Amino acid sequence: MHTMTSSPLILASTSPYRKRLLERLGIPFQCVSPETDETPRKNEPPEALAARLADAKALAVSESHPLAIVLGSDQVAARGEILLGKPGSIAAAQKQLALCSGESVSFYTAVSLARGGKVIARHCVPTLVTFRALTDRQIAEYVDRERPLDCAGSFRWEGLGICLFTALESTDPTALEGLPLIATCDLLNSQQLGVLQN
Structure with a gap:
């Protein structure tokens, strides 16, 4: 990846997942930490939270x-009214997966573009994940093997986490990894930063 400071594109993130995804497009960019407060507002819907935080980071x-x-990009996971953040510990990851067992969980992944201190484009991609009925032993084994402690929902679908599901519904599967590349391509094309130029 090119890391020239003259790069016209900056990823407002230090996430290795988003960096790896954006690198797939072959566009030079640099990463800068956004240093934003990600605290949800009272009664804020998860989709609105994802969009607001993507804007704030950009x-x-x-x-x-x-x-x-x-x-800027942000992902919010919710099982009903319950927000599922990054677990941070093995016990929290196991608790989250037990909560998701046999249930459907919605993920909202927003991507925003900003220039000159203003948001110029945004898109949010919903993904619905249906979990298998998981035993405590299966949950413990999964968390021990993959250690998804920095992942919203406590899994990595691009790894062993795919075994936790019975179904996944999305217009863009990369959204579940943290950056919806189809939407990102559309937004970058609108700013003449596309991978495949006309």
Whole structure:
């Protein structure tokens, strides 16, 4: 990956997952930490939260890099009214997966572009994941083998986590990894930063 400071594109993230996904497009970019508060507001719907945080990340970096196009992204997972964040510990991951066992969980992955301190484009991709009925032993084995402690919902679908599901519904499977590449391509094309130029 090119990391030139003259790159017109900045990923407002230090997530290795989003960095790896964006690298697939072969466009030069650099990563800058957005340093944003990700606390949900009272009664904020998960889709609105994802969009607001994607905007906030893009804007935070855009203010200090006004000439660049800044890409911000955020993902929010919810089982009904319960938000599922990054577990951070083995016990929390096991608890989250037990909560999801046999249930459907909605993931909302938003991507925003900002330039000159203003949001210029945004898209949010919903994904519905249906979990198998999991035993405590299956949950413990999965968490021990994959250690998904930095993943919303406590799994990595691109790895062993796919075994936890009976179904996955989305217009863009990369959204579940943290950056919807189909939507990202559309947004970048609109700013003449596309992979495949006309």
